[in-house]
Amino acid sequence: MSRLPIxxxxxxxxxxxxxxxxxxxxxQVEGLYELPLLLRLEPDEQRFVLDFLKCSGSLKEMAALMxxxxxxxxxxxxxxxxKIKQLEQVMMPETKxxxx
Amino acid sequence: xxxxxxxxxxNRLSVWLFNPFTYIAGWQALLLGVILIIGTALLGSVGxxxxxxxxxxHMGVEAPLWLFIAEGSINWLSLTIILCIxxxxxxxxxFRIVDVFGTQALARWPMLPAAAAGILPANQRVTxxxxxxxxxxxxxxxxxxxxxxxxxxxxxxxxxxxxxxxMLVLMYRGYAVSCNLKGAKAIVSFIICLLIAETTSKxxxxxxxxxxxxN
Numbered sequence: 001m002s003r004l005p006i007x008x009x010x011x012x013x014x015x016x017x018x019x020x021x022x023x024x025x026x027x028q029v030e031g032l033y034e035l036p037l038l039l040r041l042e043p044d045e046q047r048f049v050l051d052f053l054k055c056s057g058s059l060k061e062m063a064a065l066m067x068x069x070x071x072x073x074x075x076x077x078x079x080x081x082x083k084i085k086q087l088e089q090v091m092m093p094e095t096k097x098x099x100x
Numbered sequence: 101x102x103x104x105x106x107x108x109x110x111n112r113l114s115v116w117l118f119n120p121f122t123y124i125a126g127w128q129a130l131l132l133g134v135i136l137i138i139g140t141a142l143l144g145s146v147g148x149x150x151x152x153x154x155x156x157x158h159m160g161v162e163a164p165l166w167l168f169i170a171e172g173s174i175n176w177l178s179l180t181i182i183l184c185i186x187x188x189x190x191x192x193x194x195f196r197i198v199d200v201f202g203t204q205a206l207a208r209w210p211m212l213p214a215a216a217a218g219i220l221p222a223n224q225r226v227t228x229x230x231x232x233x234x235x236x237x238x239x240x241x242x243x244x245x246x247x248x249x250x251x252x253x254x255x256x257x258x259x260x261x262x263x264x265x266x267m268l269v270l271m272y273r274g275y276a277v278s279c280n281l282k283g284a285k286a287i288v289s290f291i292i293c294l295l296i297a298e299t300t301s302k303x304x305x306x307x308x309x310x311x312x313x314x315n
Binding site for chain 2: 067068069070071072074075078
């Protein structure tokens with residue numbers, strides 16, 4: 001499956017979901033749905049977050065499983081946290097508009 | 101488990117050579133680094149190769165083994181302590197001190213081949229001749245050397261220069277990984293720390309020799 005685009009290639013604005021399709025019966029649902037924050041992360045970042053949860057949030061366990069050093073894993077986590085904070089700032093005005 | 105972020109097999113070797121801290125840090129790096137610092141000191145004592153400063157390497161003066169170990173330890177500790185302080189100031193958030201100590205100890209490992217290059221008999225002969233010239237400034241300088249000795253000496257100097265640059269790269273990578281610093285912030289703070297550490301290591305060695313005179 002191709003990579004999920006999260007930014008508009010023309011204006012760099014965040015993309016929303018317009019159409020959803022059932023993989024079995026091909027039923028299509030159209031509307032305007034905001035992409036959840038986690039889906040706006042890169043695929044490897046999403047996997048990191050999931051693995052981190054599976055390790056009960058233990059960086060030591062993550063480091064052992066990924067065969068990387070502790071600071072390397074912690075730095076990656078810090079980078080993802082920074083990206084999530086940035087995305088939250090971008091998404092906040094969108095959420096406010098939809099709620100009102 | 102996610103393996104997408106891991107480097108491929110082709111560039112894994114380059115990561116091990118220039119940024120081993122992707123794979124090793126903390127207590128493991130500390131233990132290995134300390135063993136290598138002591139090993140370098142032992143090798144240095146065999147051929148009178150001195151590491152008298154964070155980035156210095158000189159040959160020629162005979163000294164007891166403790167001084168070689170003290171040189172390695174002072175060089176490592178002076179830079180590490182200063183990098184820890186800089187990390188706290190520049191980063192502003194917590195990091196593991198053991199990672200800085202461990203990565204900086206391991207970053208000094210290229211000094212082991214440098215010490216090995218320094219103890220080559222040809223280098224010893226050239227160094228002895230150079231010392232004779234320095235010690236007798238009133239006599240006309242005459243170098244009684246075999247051409248092969250000069251070639252070996254020249255090659256050893258190139259190897260030593262490369263290993264010092266390599267150590268610098270490792271020191272910077274260790275600092276950047278341990279404190280999660282990037283870009284200009286990391287480079288500028290590292291250069292400042294290096295300059296301070298070079299001075300403090302020299303002062304530290306001077307103090308040690310004053311406290312425990314060699315003769």
